[in-house]
Amino acid sequence: MSLTRIEILGPILVSVALLAIWQCAYWLIGDIALRSPGQTVRFAGELLSRPTFWPHLVETAKAFVAALAIASLLGLTIGLLLGLGKTAGDVFEPMLIALYSIPKVTLYPILLLSFGLGLSAKIAFGALHGFIPVALFTMNAARNVRPIFLKTGRVMKLSRWDVVRKIVFPAALPEIFTGLRVGFSLTMIGTVLGEMFASQRGLGYLLMNAIGLHHVDVIMAVTLMLVLFAAVISFALLAIDRHLHKRF
Amino acid sequence: MPHDTNKVHVSLRHVTKTFRRAGGGQDVHALGPIDLDLKRGEFFAVVGPSGCGKSTLLEVLAGLTPVTDGTVVFEDQPIHGNVPDGVGVVFQEDACFPWMTVSDNIAFGLRQAGIPAAETARRVAAALELMGLGQFARSHPAQLSGGMRQRVCIARTLVLQPRLILLDEPFGALDQQTRLLMGEEVLRLWRETGATIFLITHALDEAAMLADRIGVMSARPGRLLEIVETGWAPDRDSTIVETPEFGQVTARLWQWLRVESMKSVGRMDRR
Ligand SMILES: Nc1ncnc2c1ncn2[C@@H]1O[C@H](COP(=O)(O)OP(=O)(O)OP(=O)(O)O)[C@@H](O)[C@H]1O
């Protein structure tokens, strides 16, 4: 896979512009609410050298990875089942969309009651956010596989399982990947949000705590880390996504 | 190869197809009743106005569509909504898998059938050569023209060495020159393999040049109006188009089709 010049230059230019805006905002607003990019990076480095910071980072990373794995597998399974079974799709699609549109925070107390105030509640909350787009994209992709491909499968005498594995899945893969990409973002939002509302560890907890104590350094540094992580991964996923779609 | 045997390979009796519309809409009587015997090793072409049920007839022959009435018998076995062994289909629509390379597309059916890798590689290489796709073995279909993609689909079917080959306007996306050359290739393959070929085409000259017999279909619901015998020798090629007999065959086809085509166009106007 090779990126074109615009695909590499574009994000760099945007990043430079964002940094410039940030710096200007800092000059205008000042130390009460903001830190400059330079100060933030310096403080982020300092945070990373503190042994007390690492458990928080590890906690969030663990929760996120687990939530993403669950969201992907669950979303894929549900999406394929609903996409292939017409009745199941007709029954459950409205429910999925309803779940997609309500603010998931309203369900968090229920999750907390079921999972307790620890890692598993965050994982559940992250996965709850992430699996829906994966399921919806997968469902639509499986439904929209060109009938001629399925017919070809019948001529080549594929079993039902082989049709799913060798035709439906690869034909739907670009759309499924888009679902995973959106799922990635939402899982991250869900995980950090979960930590912010009720948790005793993790980056979200750190952020919420810092807001209470008005630790602008911490707020800025943690936010920067989260944004950088999300931006880099999203950029990579988007590149793969485009590459997959190019062939279709 | 036994081109001259008069053994029946496929036989259609009173075959009718009506598409039922879900939700109380009007049913579409697409086809039939049709009675037809394809002889083993013959080259049969079908022409007919657009929308008359040619593709439907092909799907019935392939066992992809269950008939509403009548029977289809292939090699003495009735066909029931399943594709029998030994039947290969090239569809009207582009059916290349976009996620696979050209080679992998062509090898798909062979791998599915569990043919050993060495044999698969050999047949794929031969098919690539035959279809003039050698340089594109590792390309993906998106990098190919429509005509080349259609050739990939033809190759994918031919490597399976079917005994009955169903072709639904396989050269529709090709220019006239390539179309004639591909026609010659198909004739050569037909002679070498002894397969029975059922070819749908909208080009009367193509039907007249390639086939032993040409079925002329009526406007929908498609029935066989006439079967024109060409009487060509098996070793014919595209130079046949210069002969007066070729002109006579095409003229006869057109006589039958002119009226039917006007009917089908008239229906479009009224719709
Ligand atoms: N799955 C289906 N459901 C309902 N009607 C159908 C279906 N498939 C085909 N038809 C109808 O049956 C008729 C015959 O269709 P068919 O595709 O066999 O025609 P054709 O002769 O191959 O046309 P063309 O020359 O355009 O390829 C058409 O009127 C079409 O609308």
Ligand SMILES: [Mg+2]
């Ligand atoms: Mg057709």
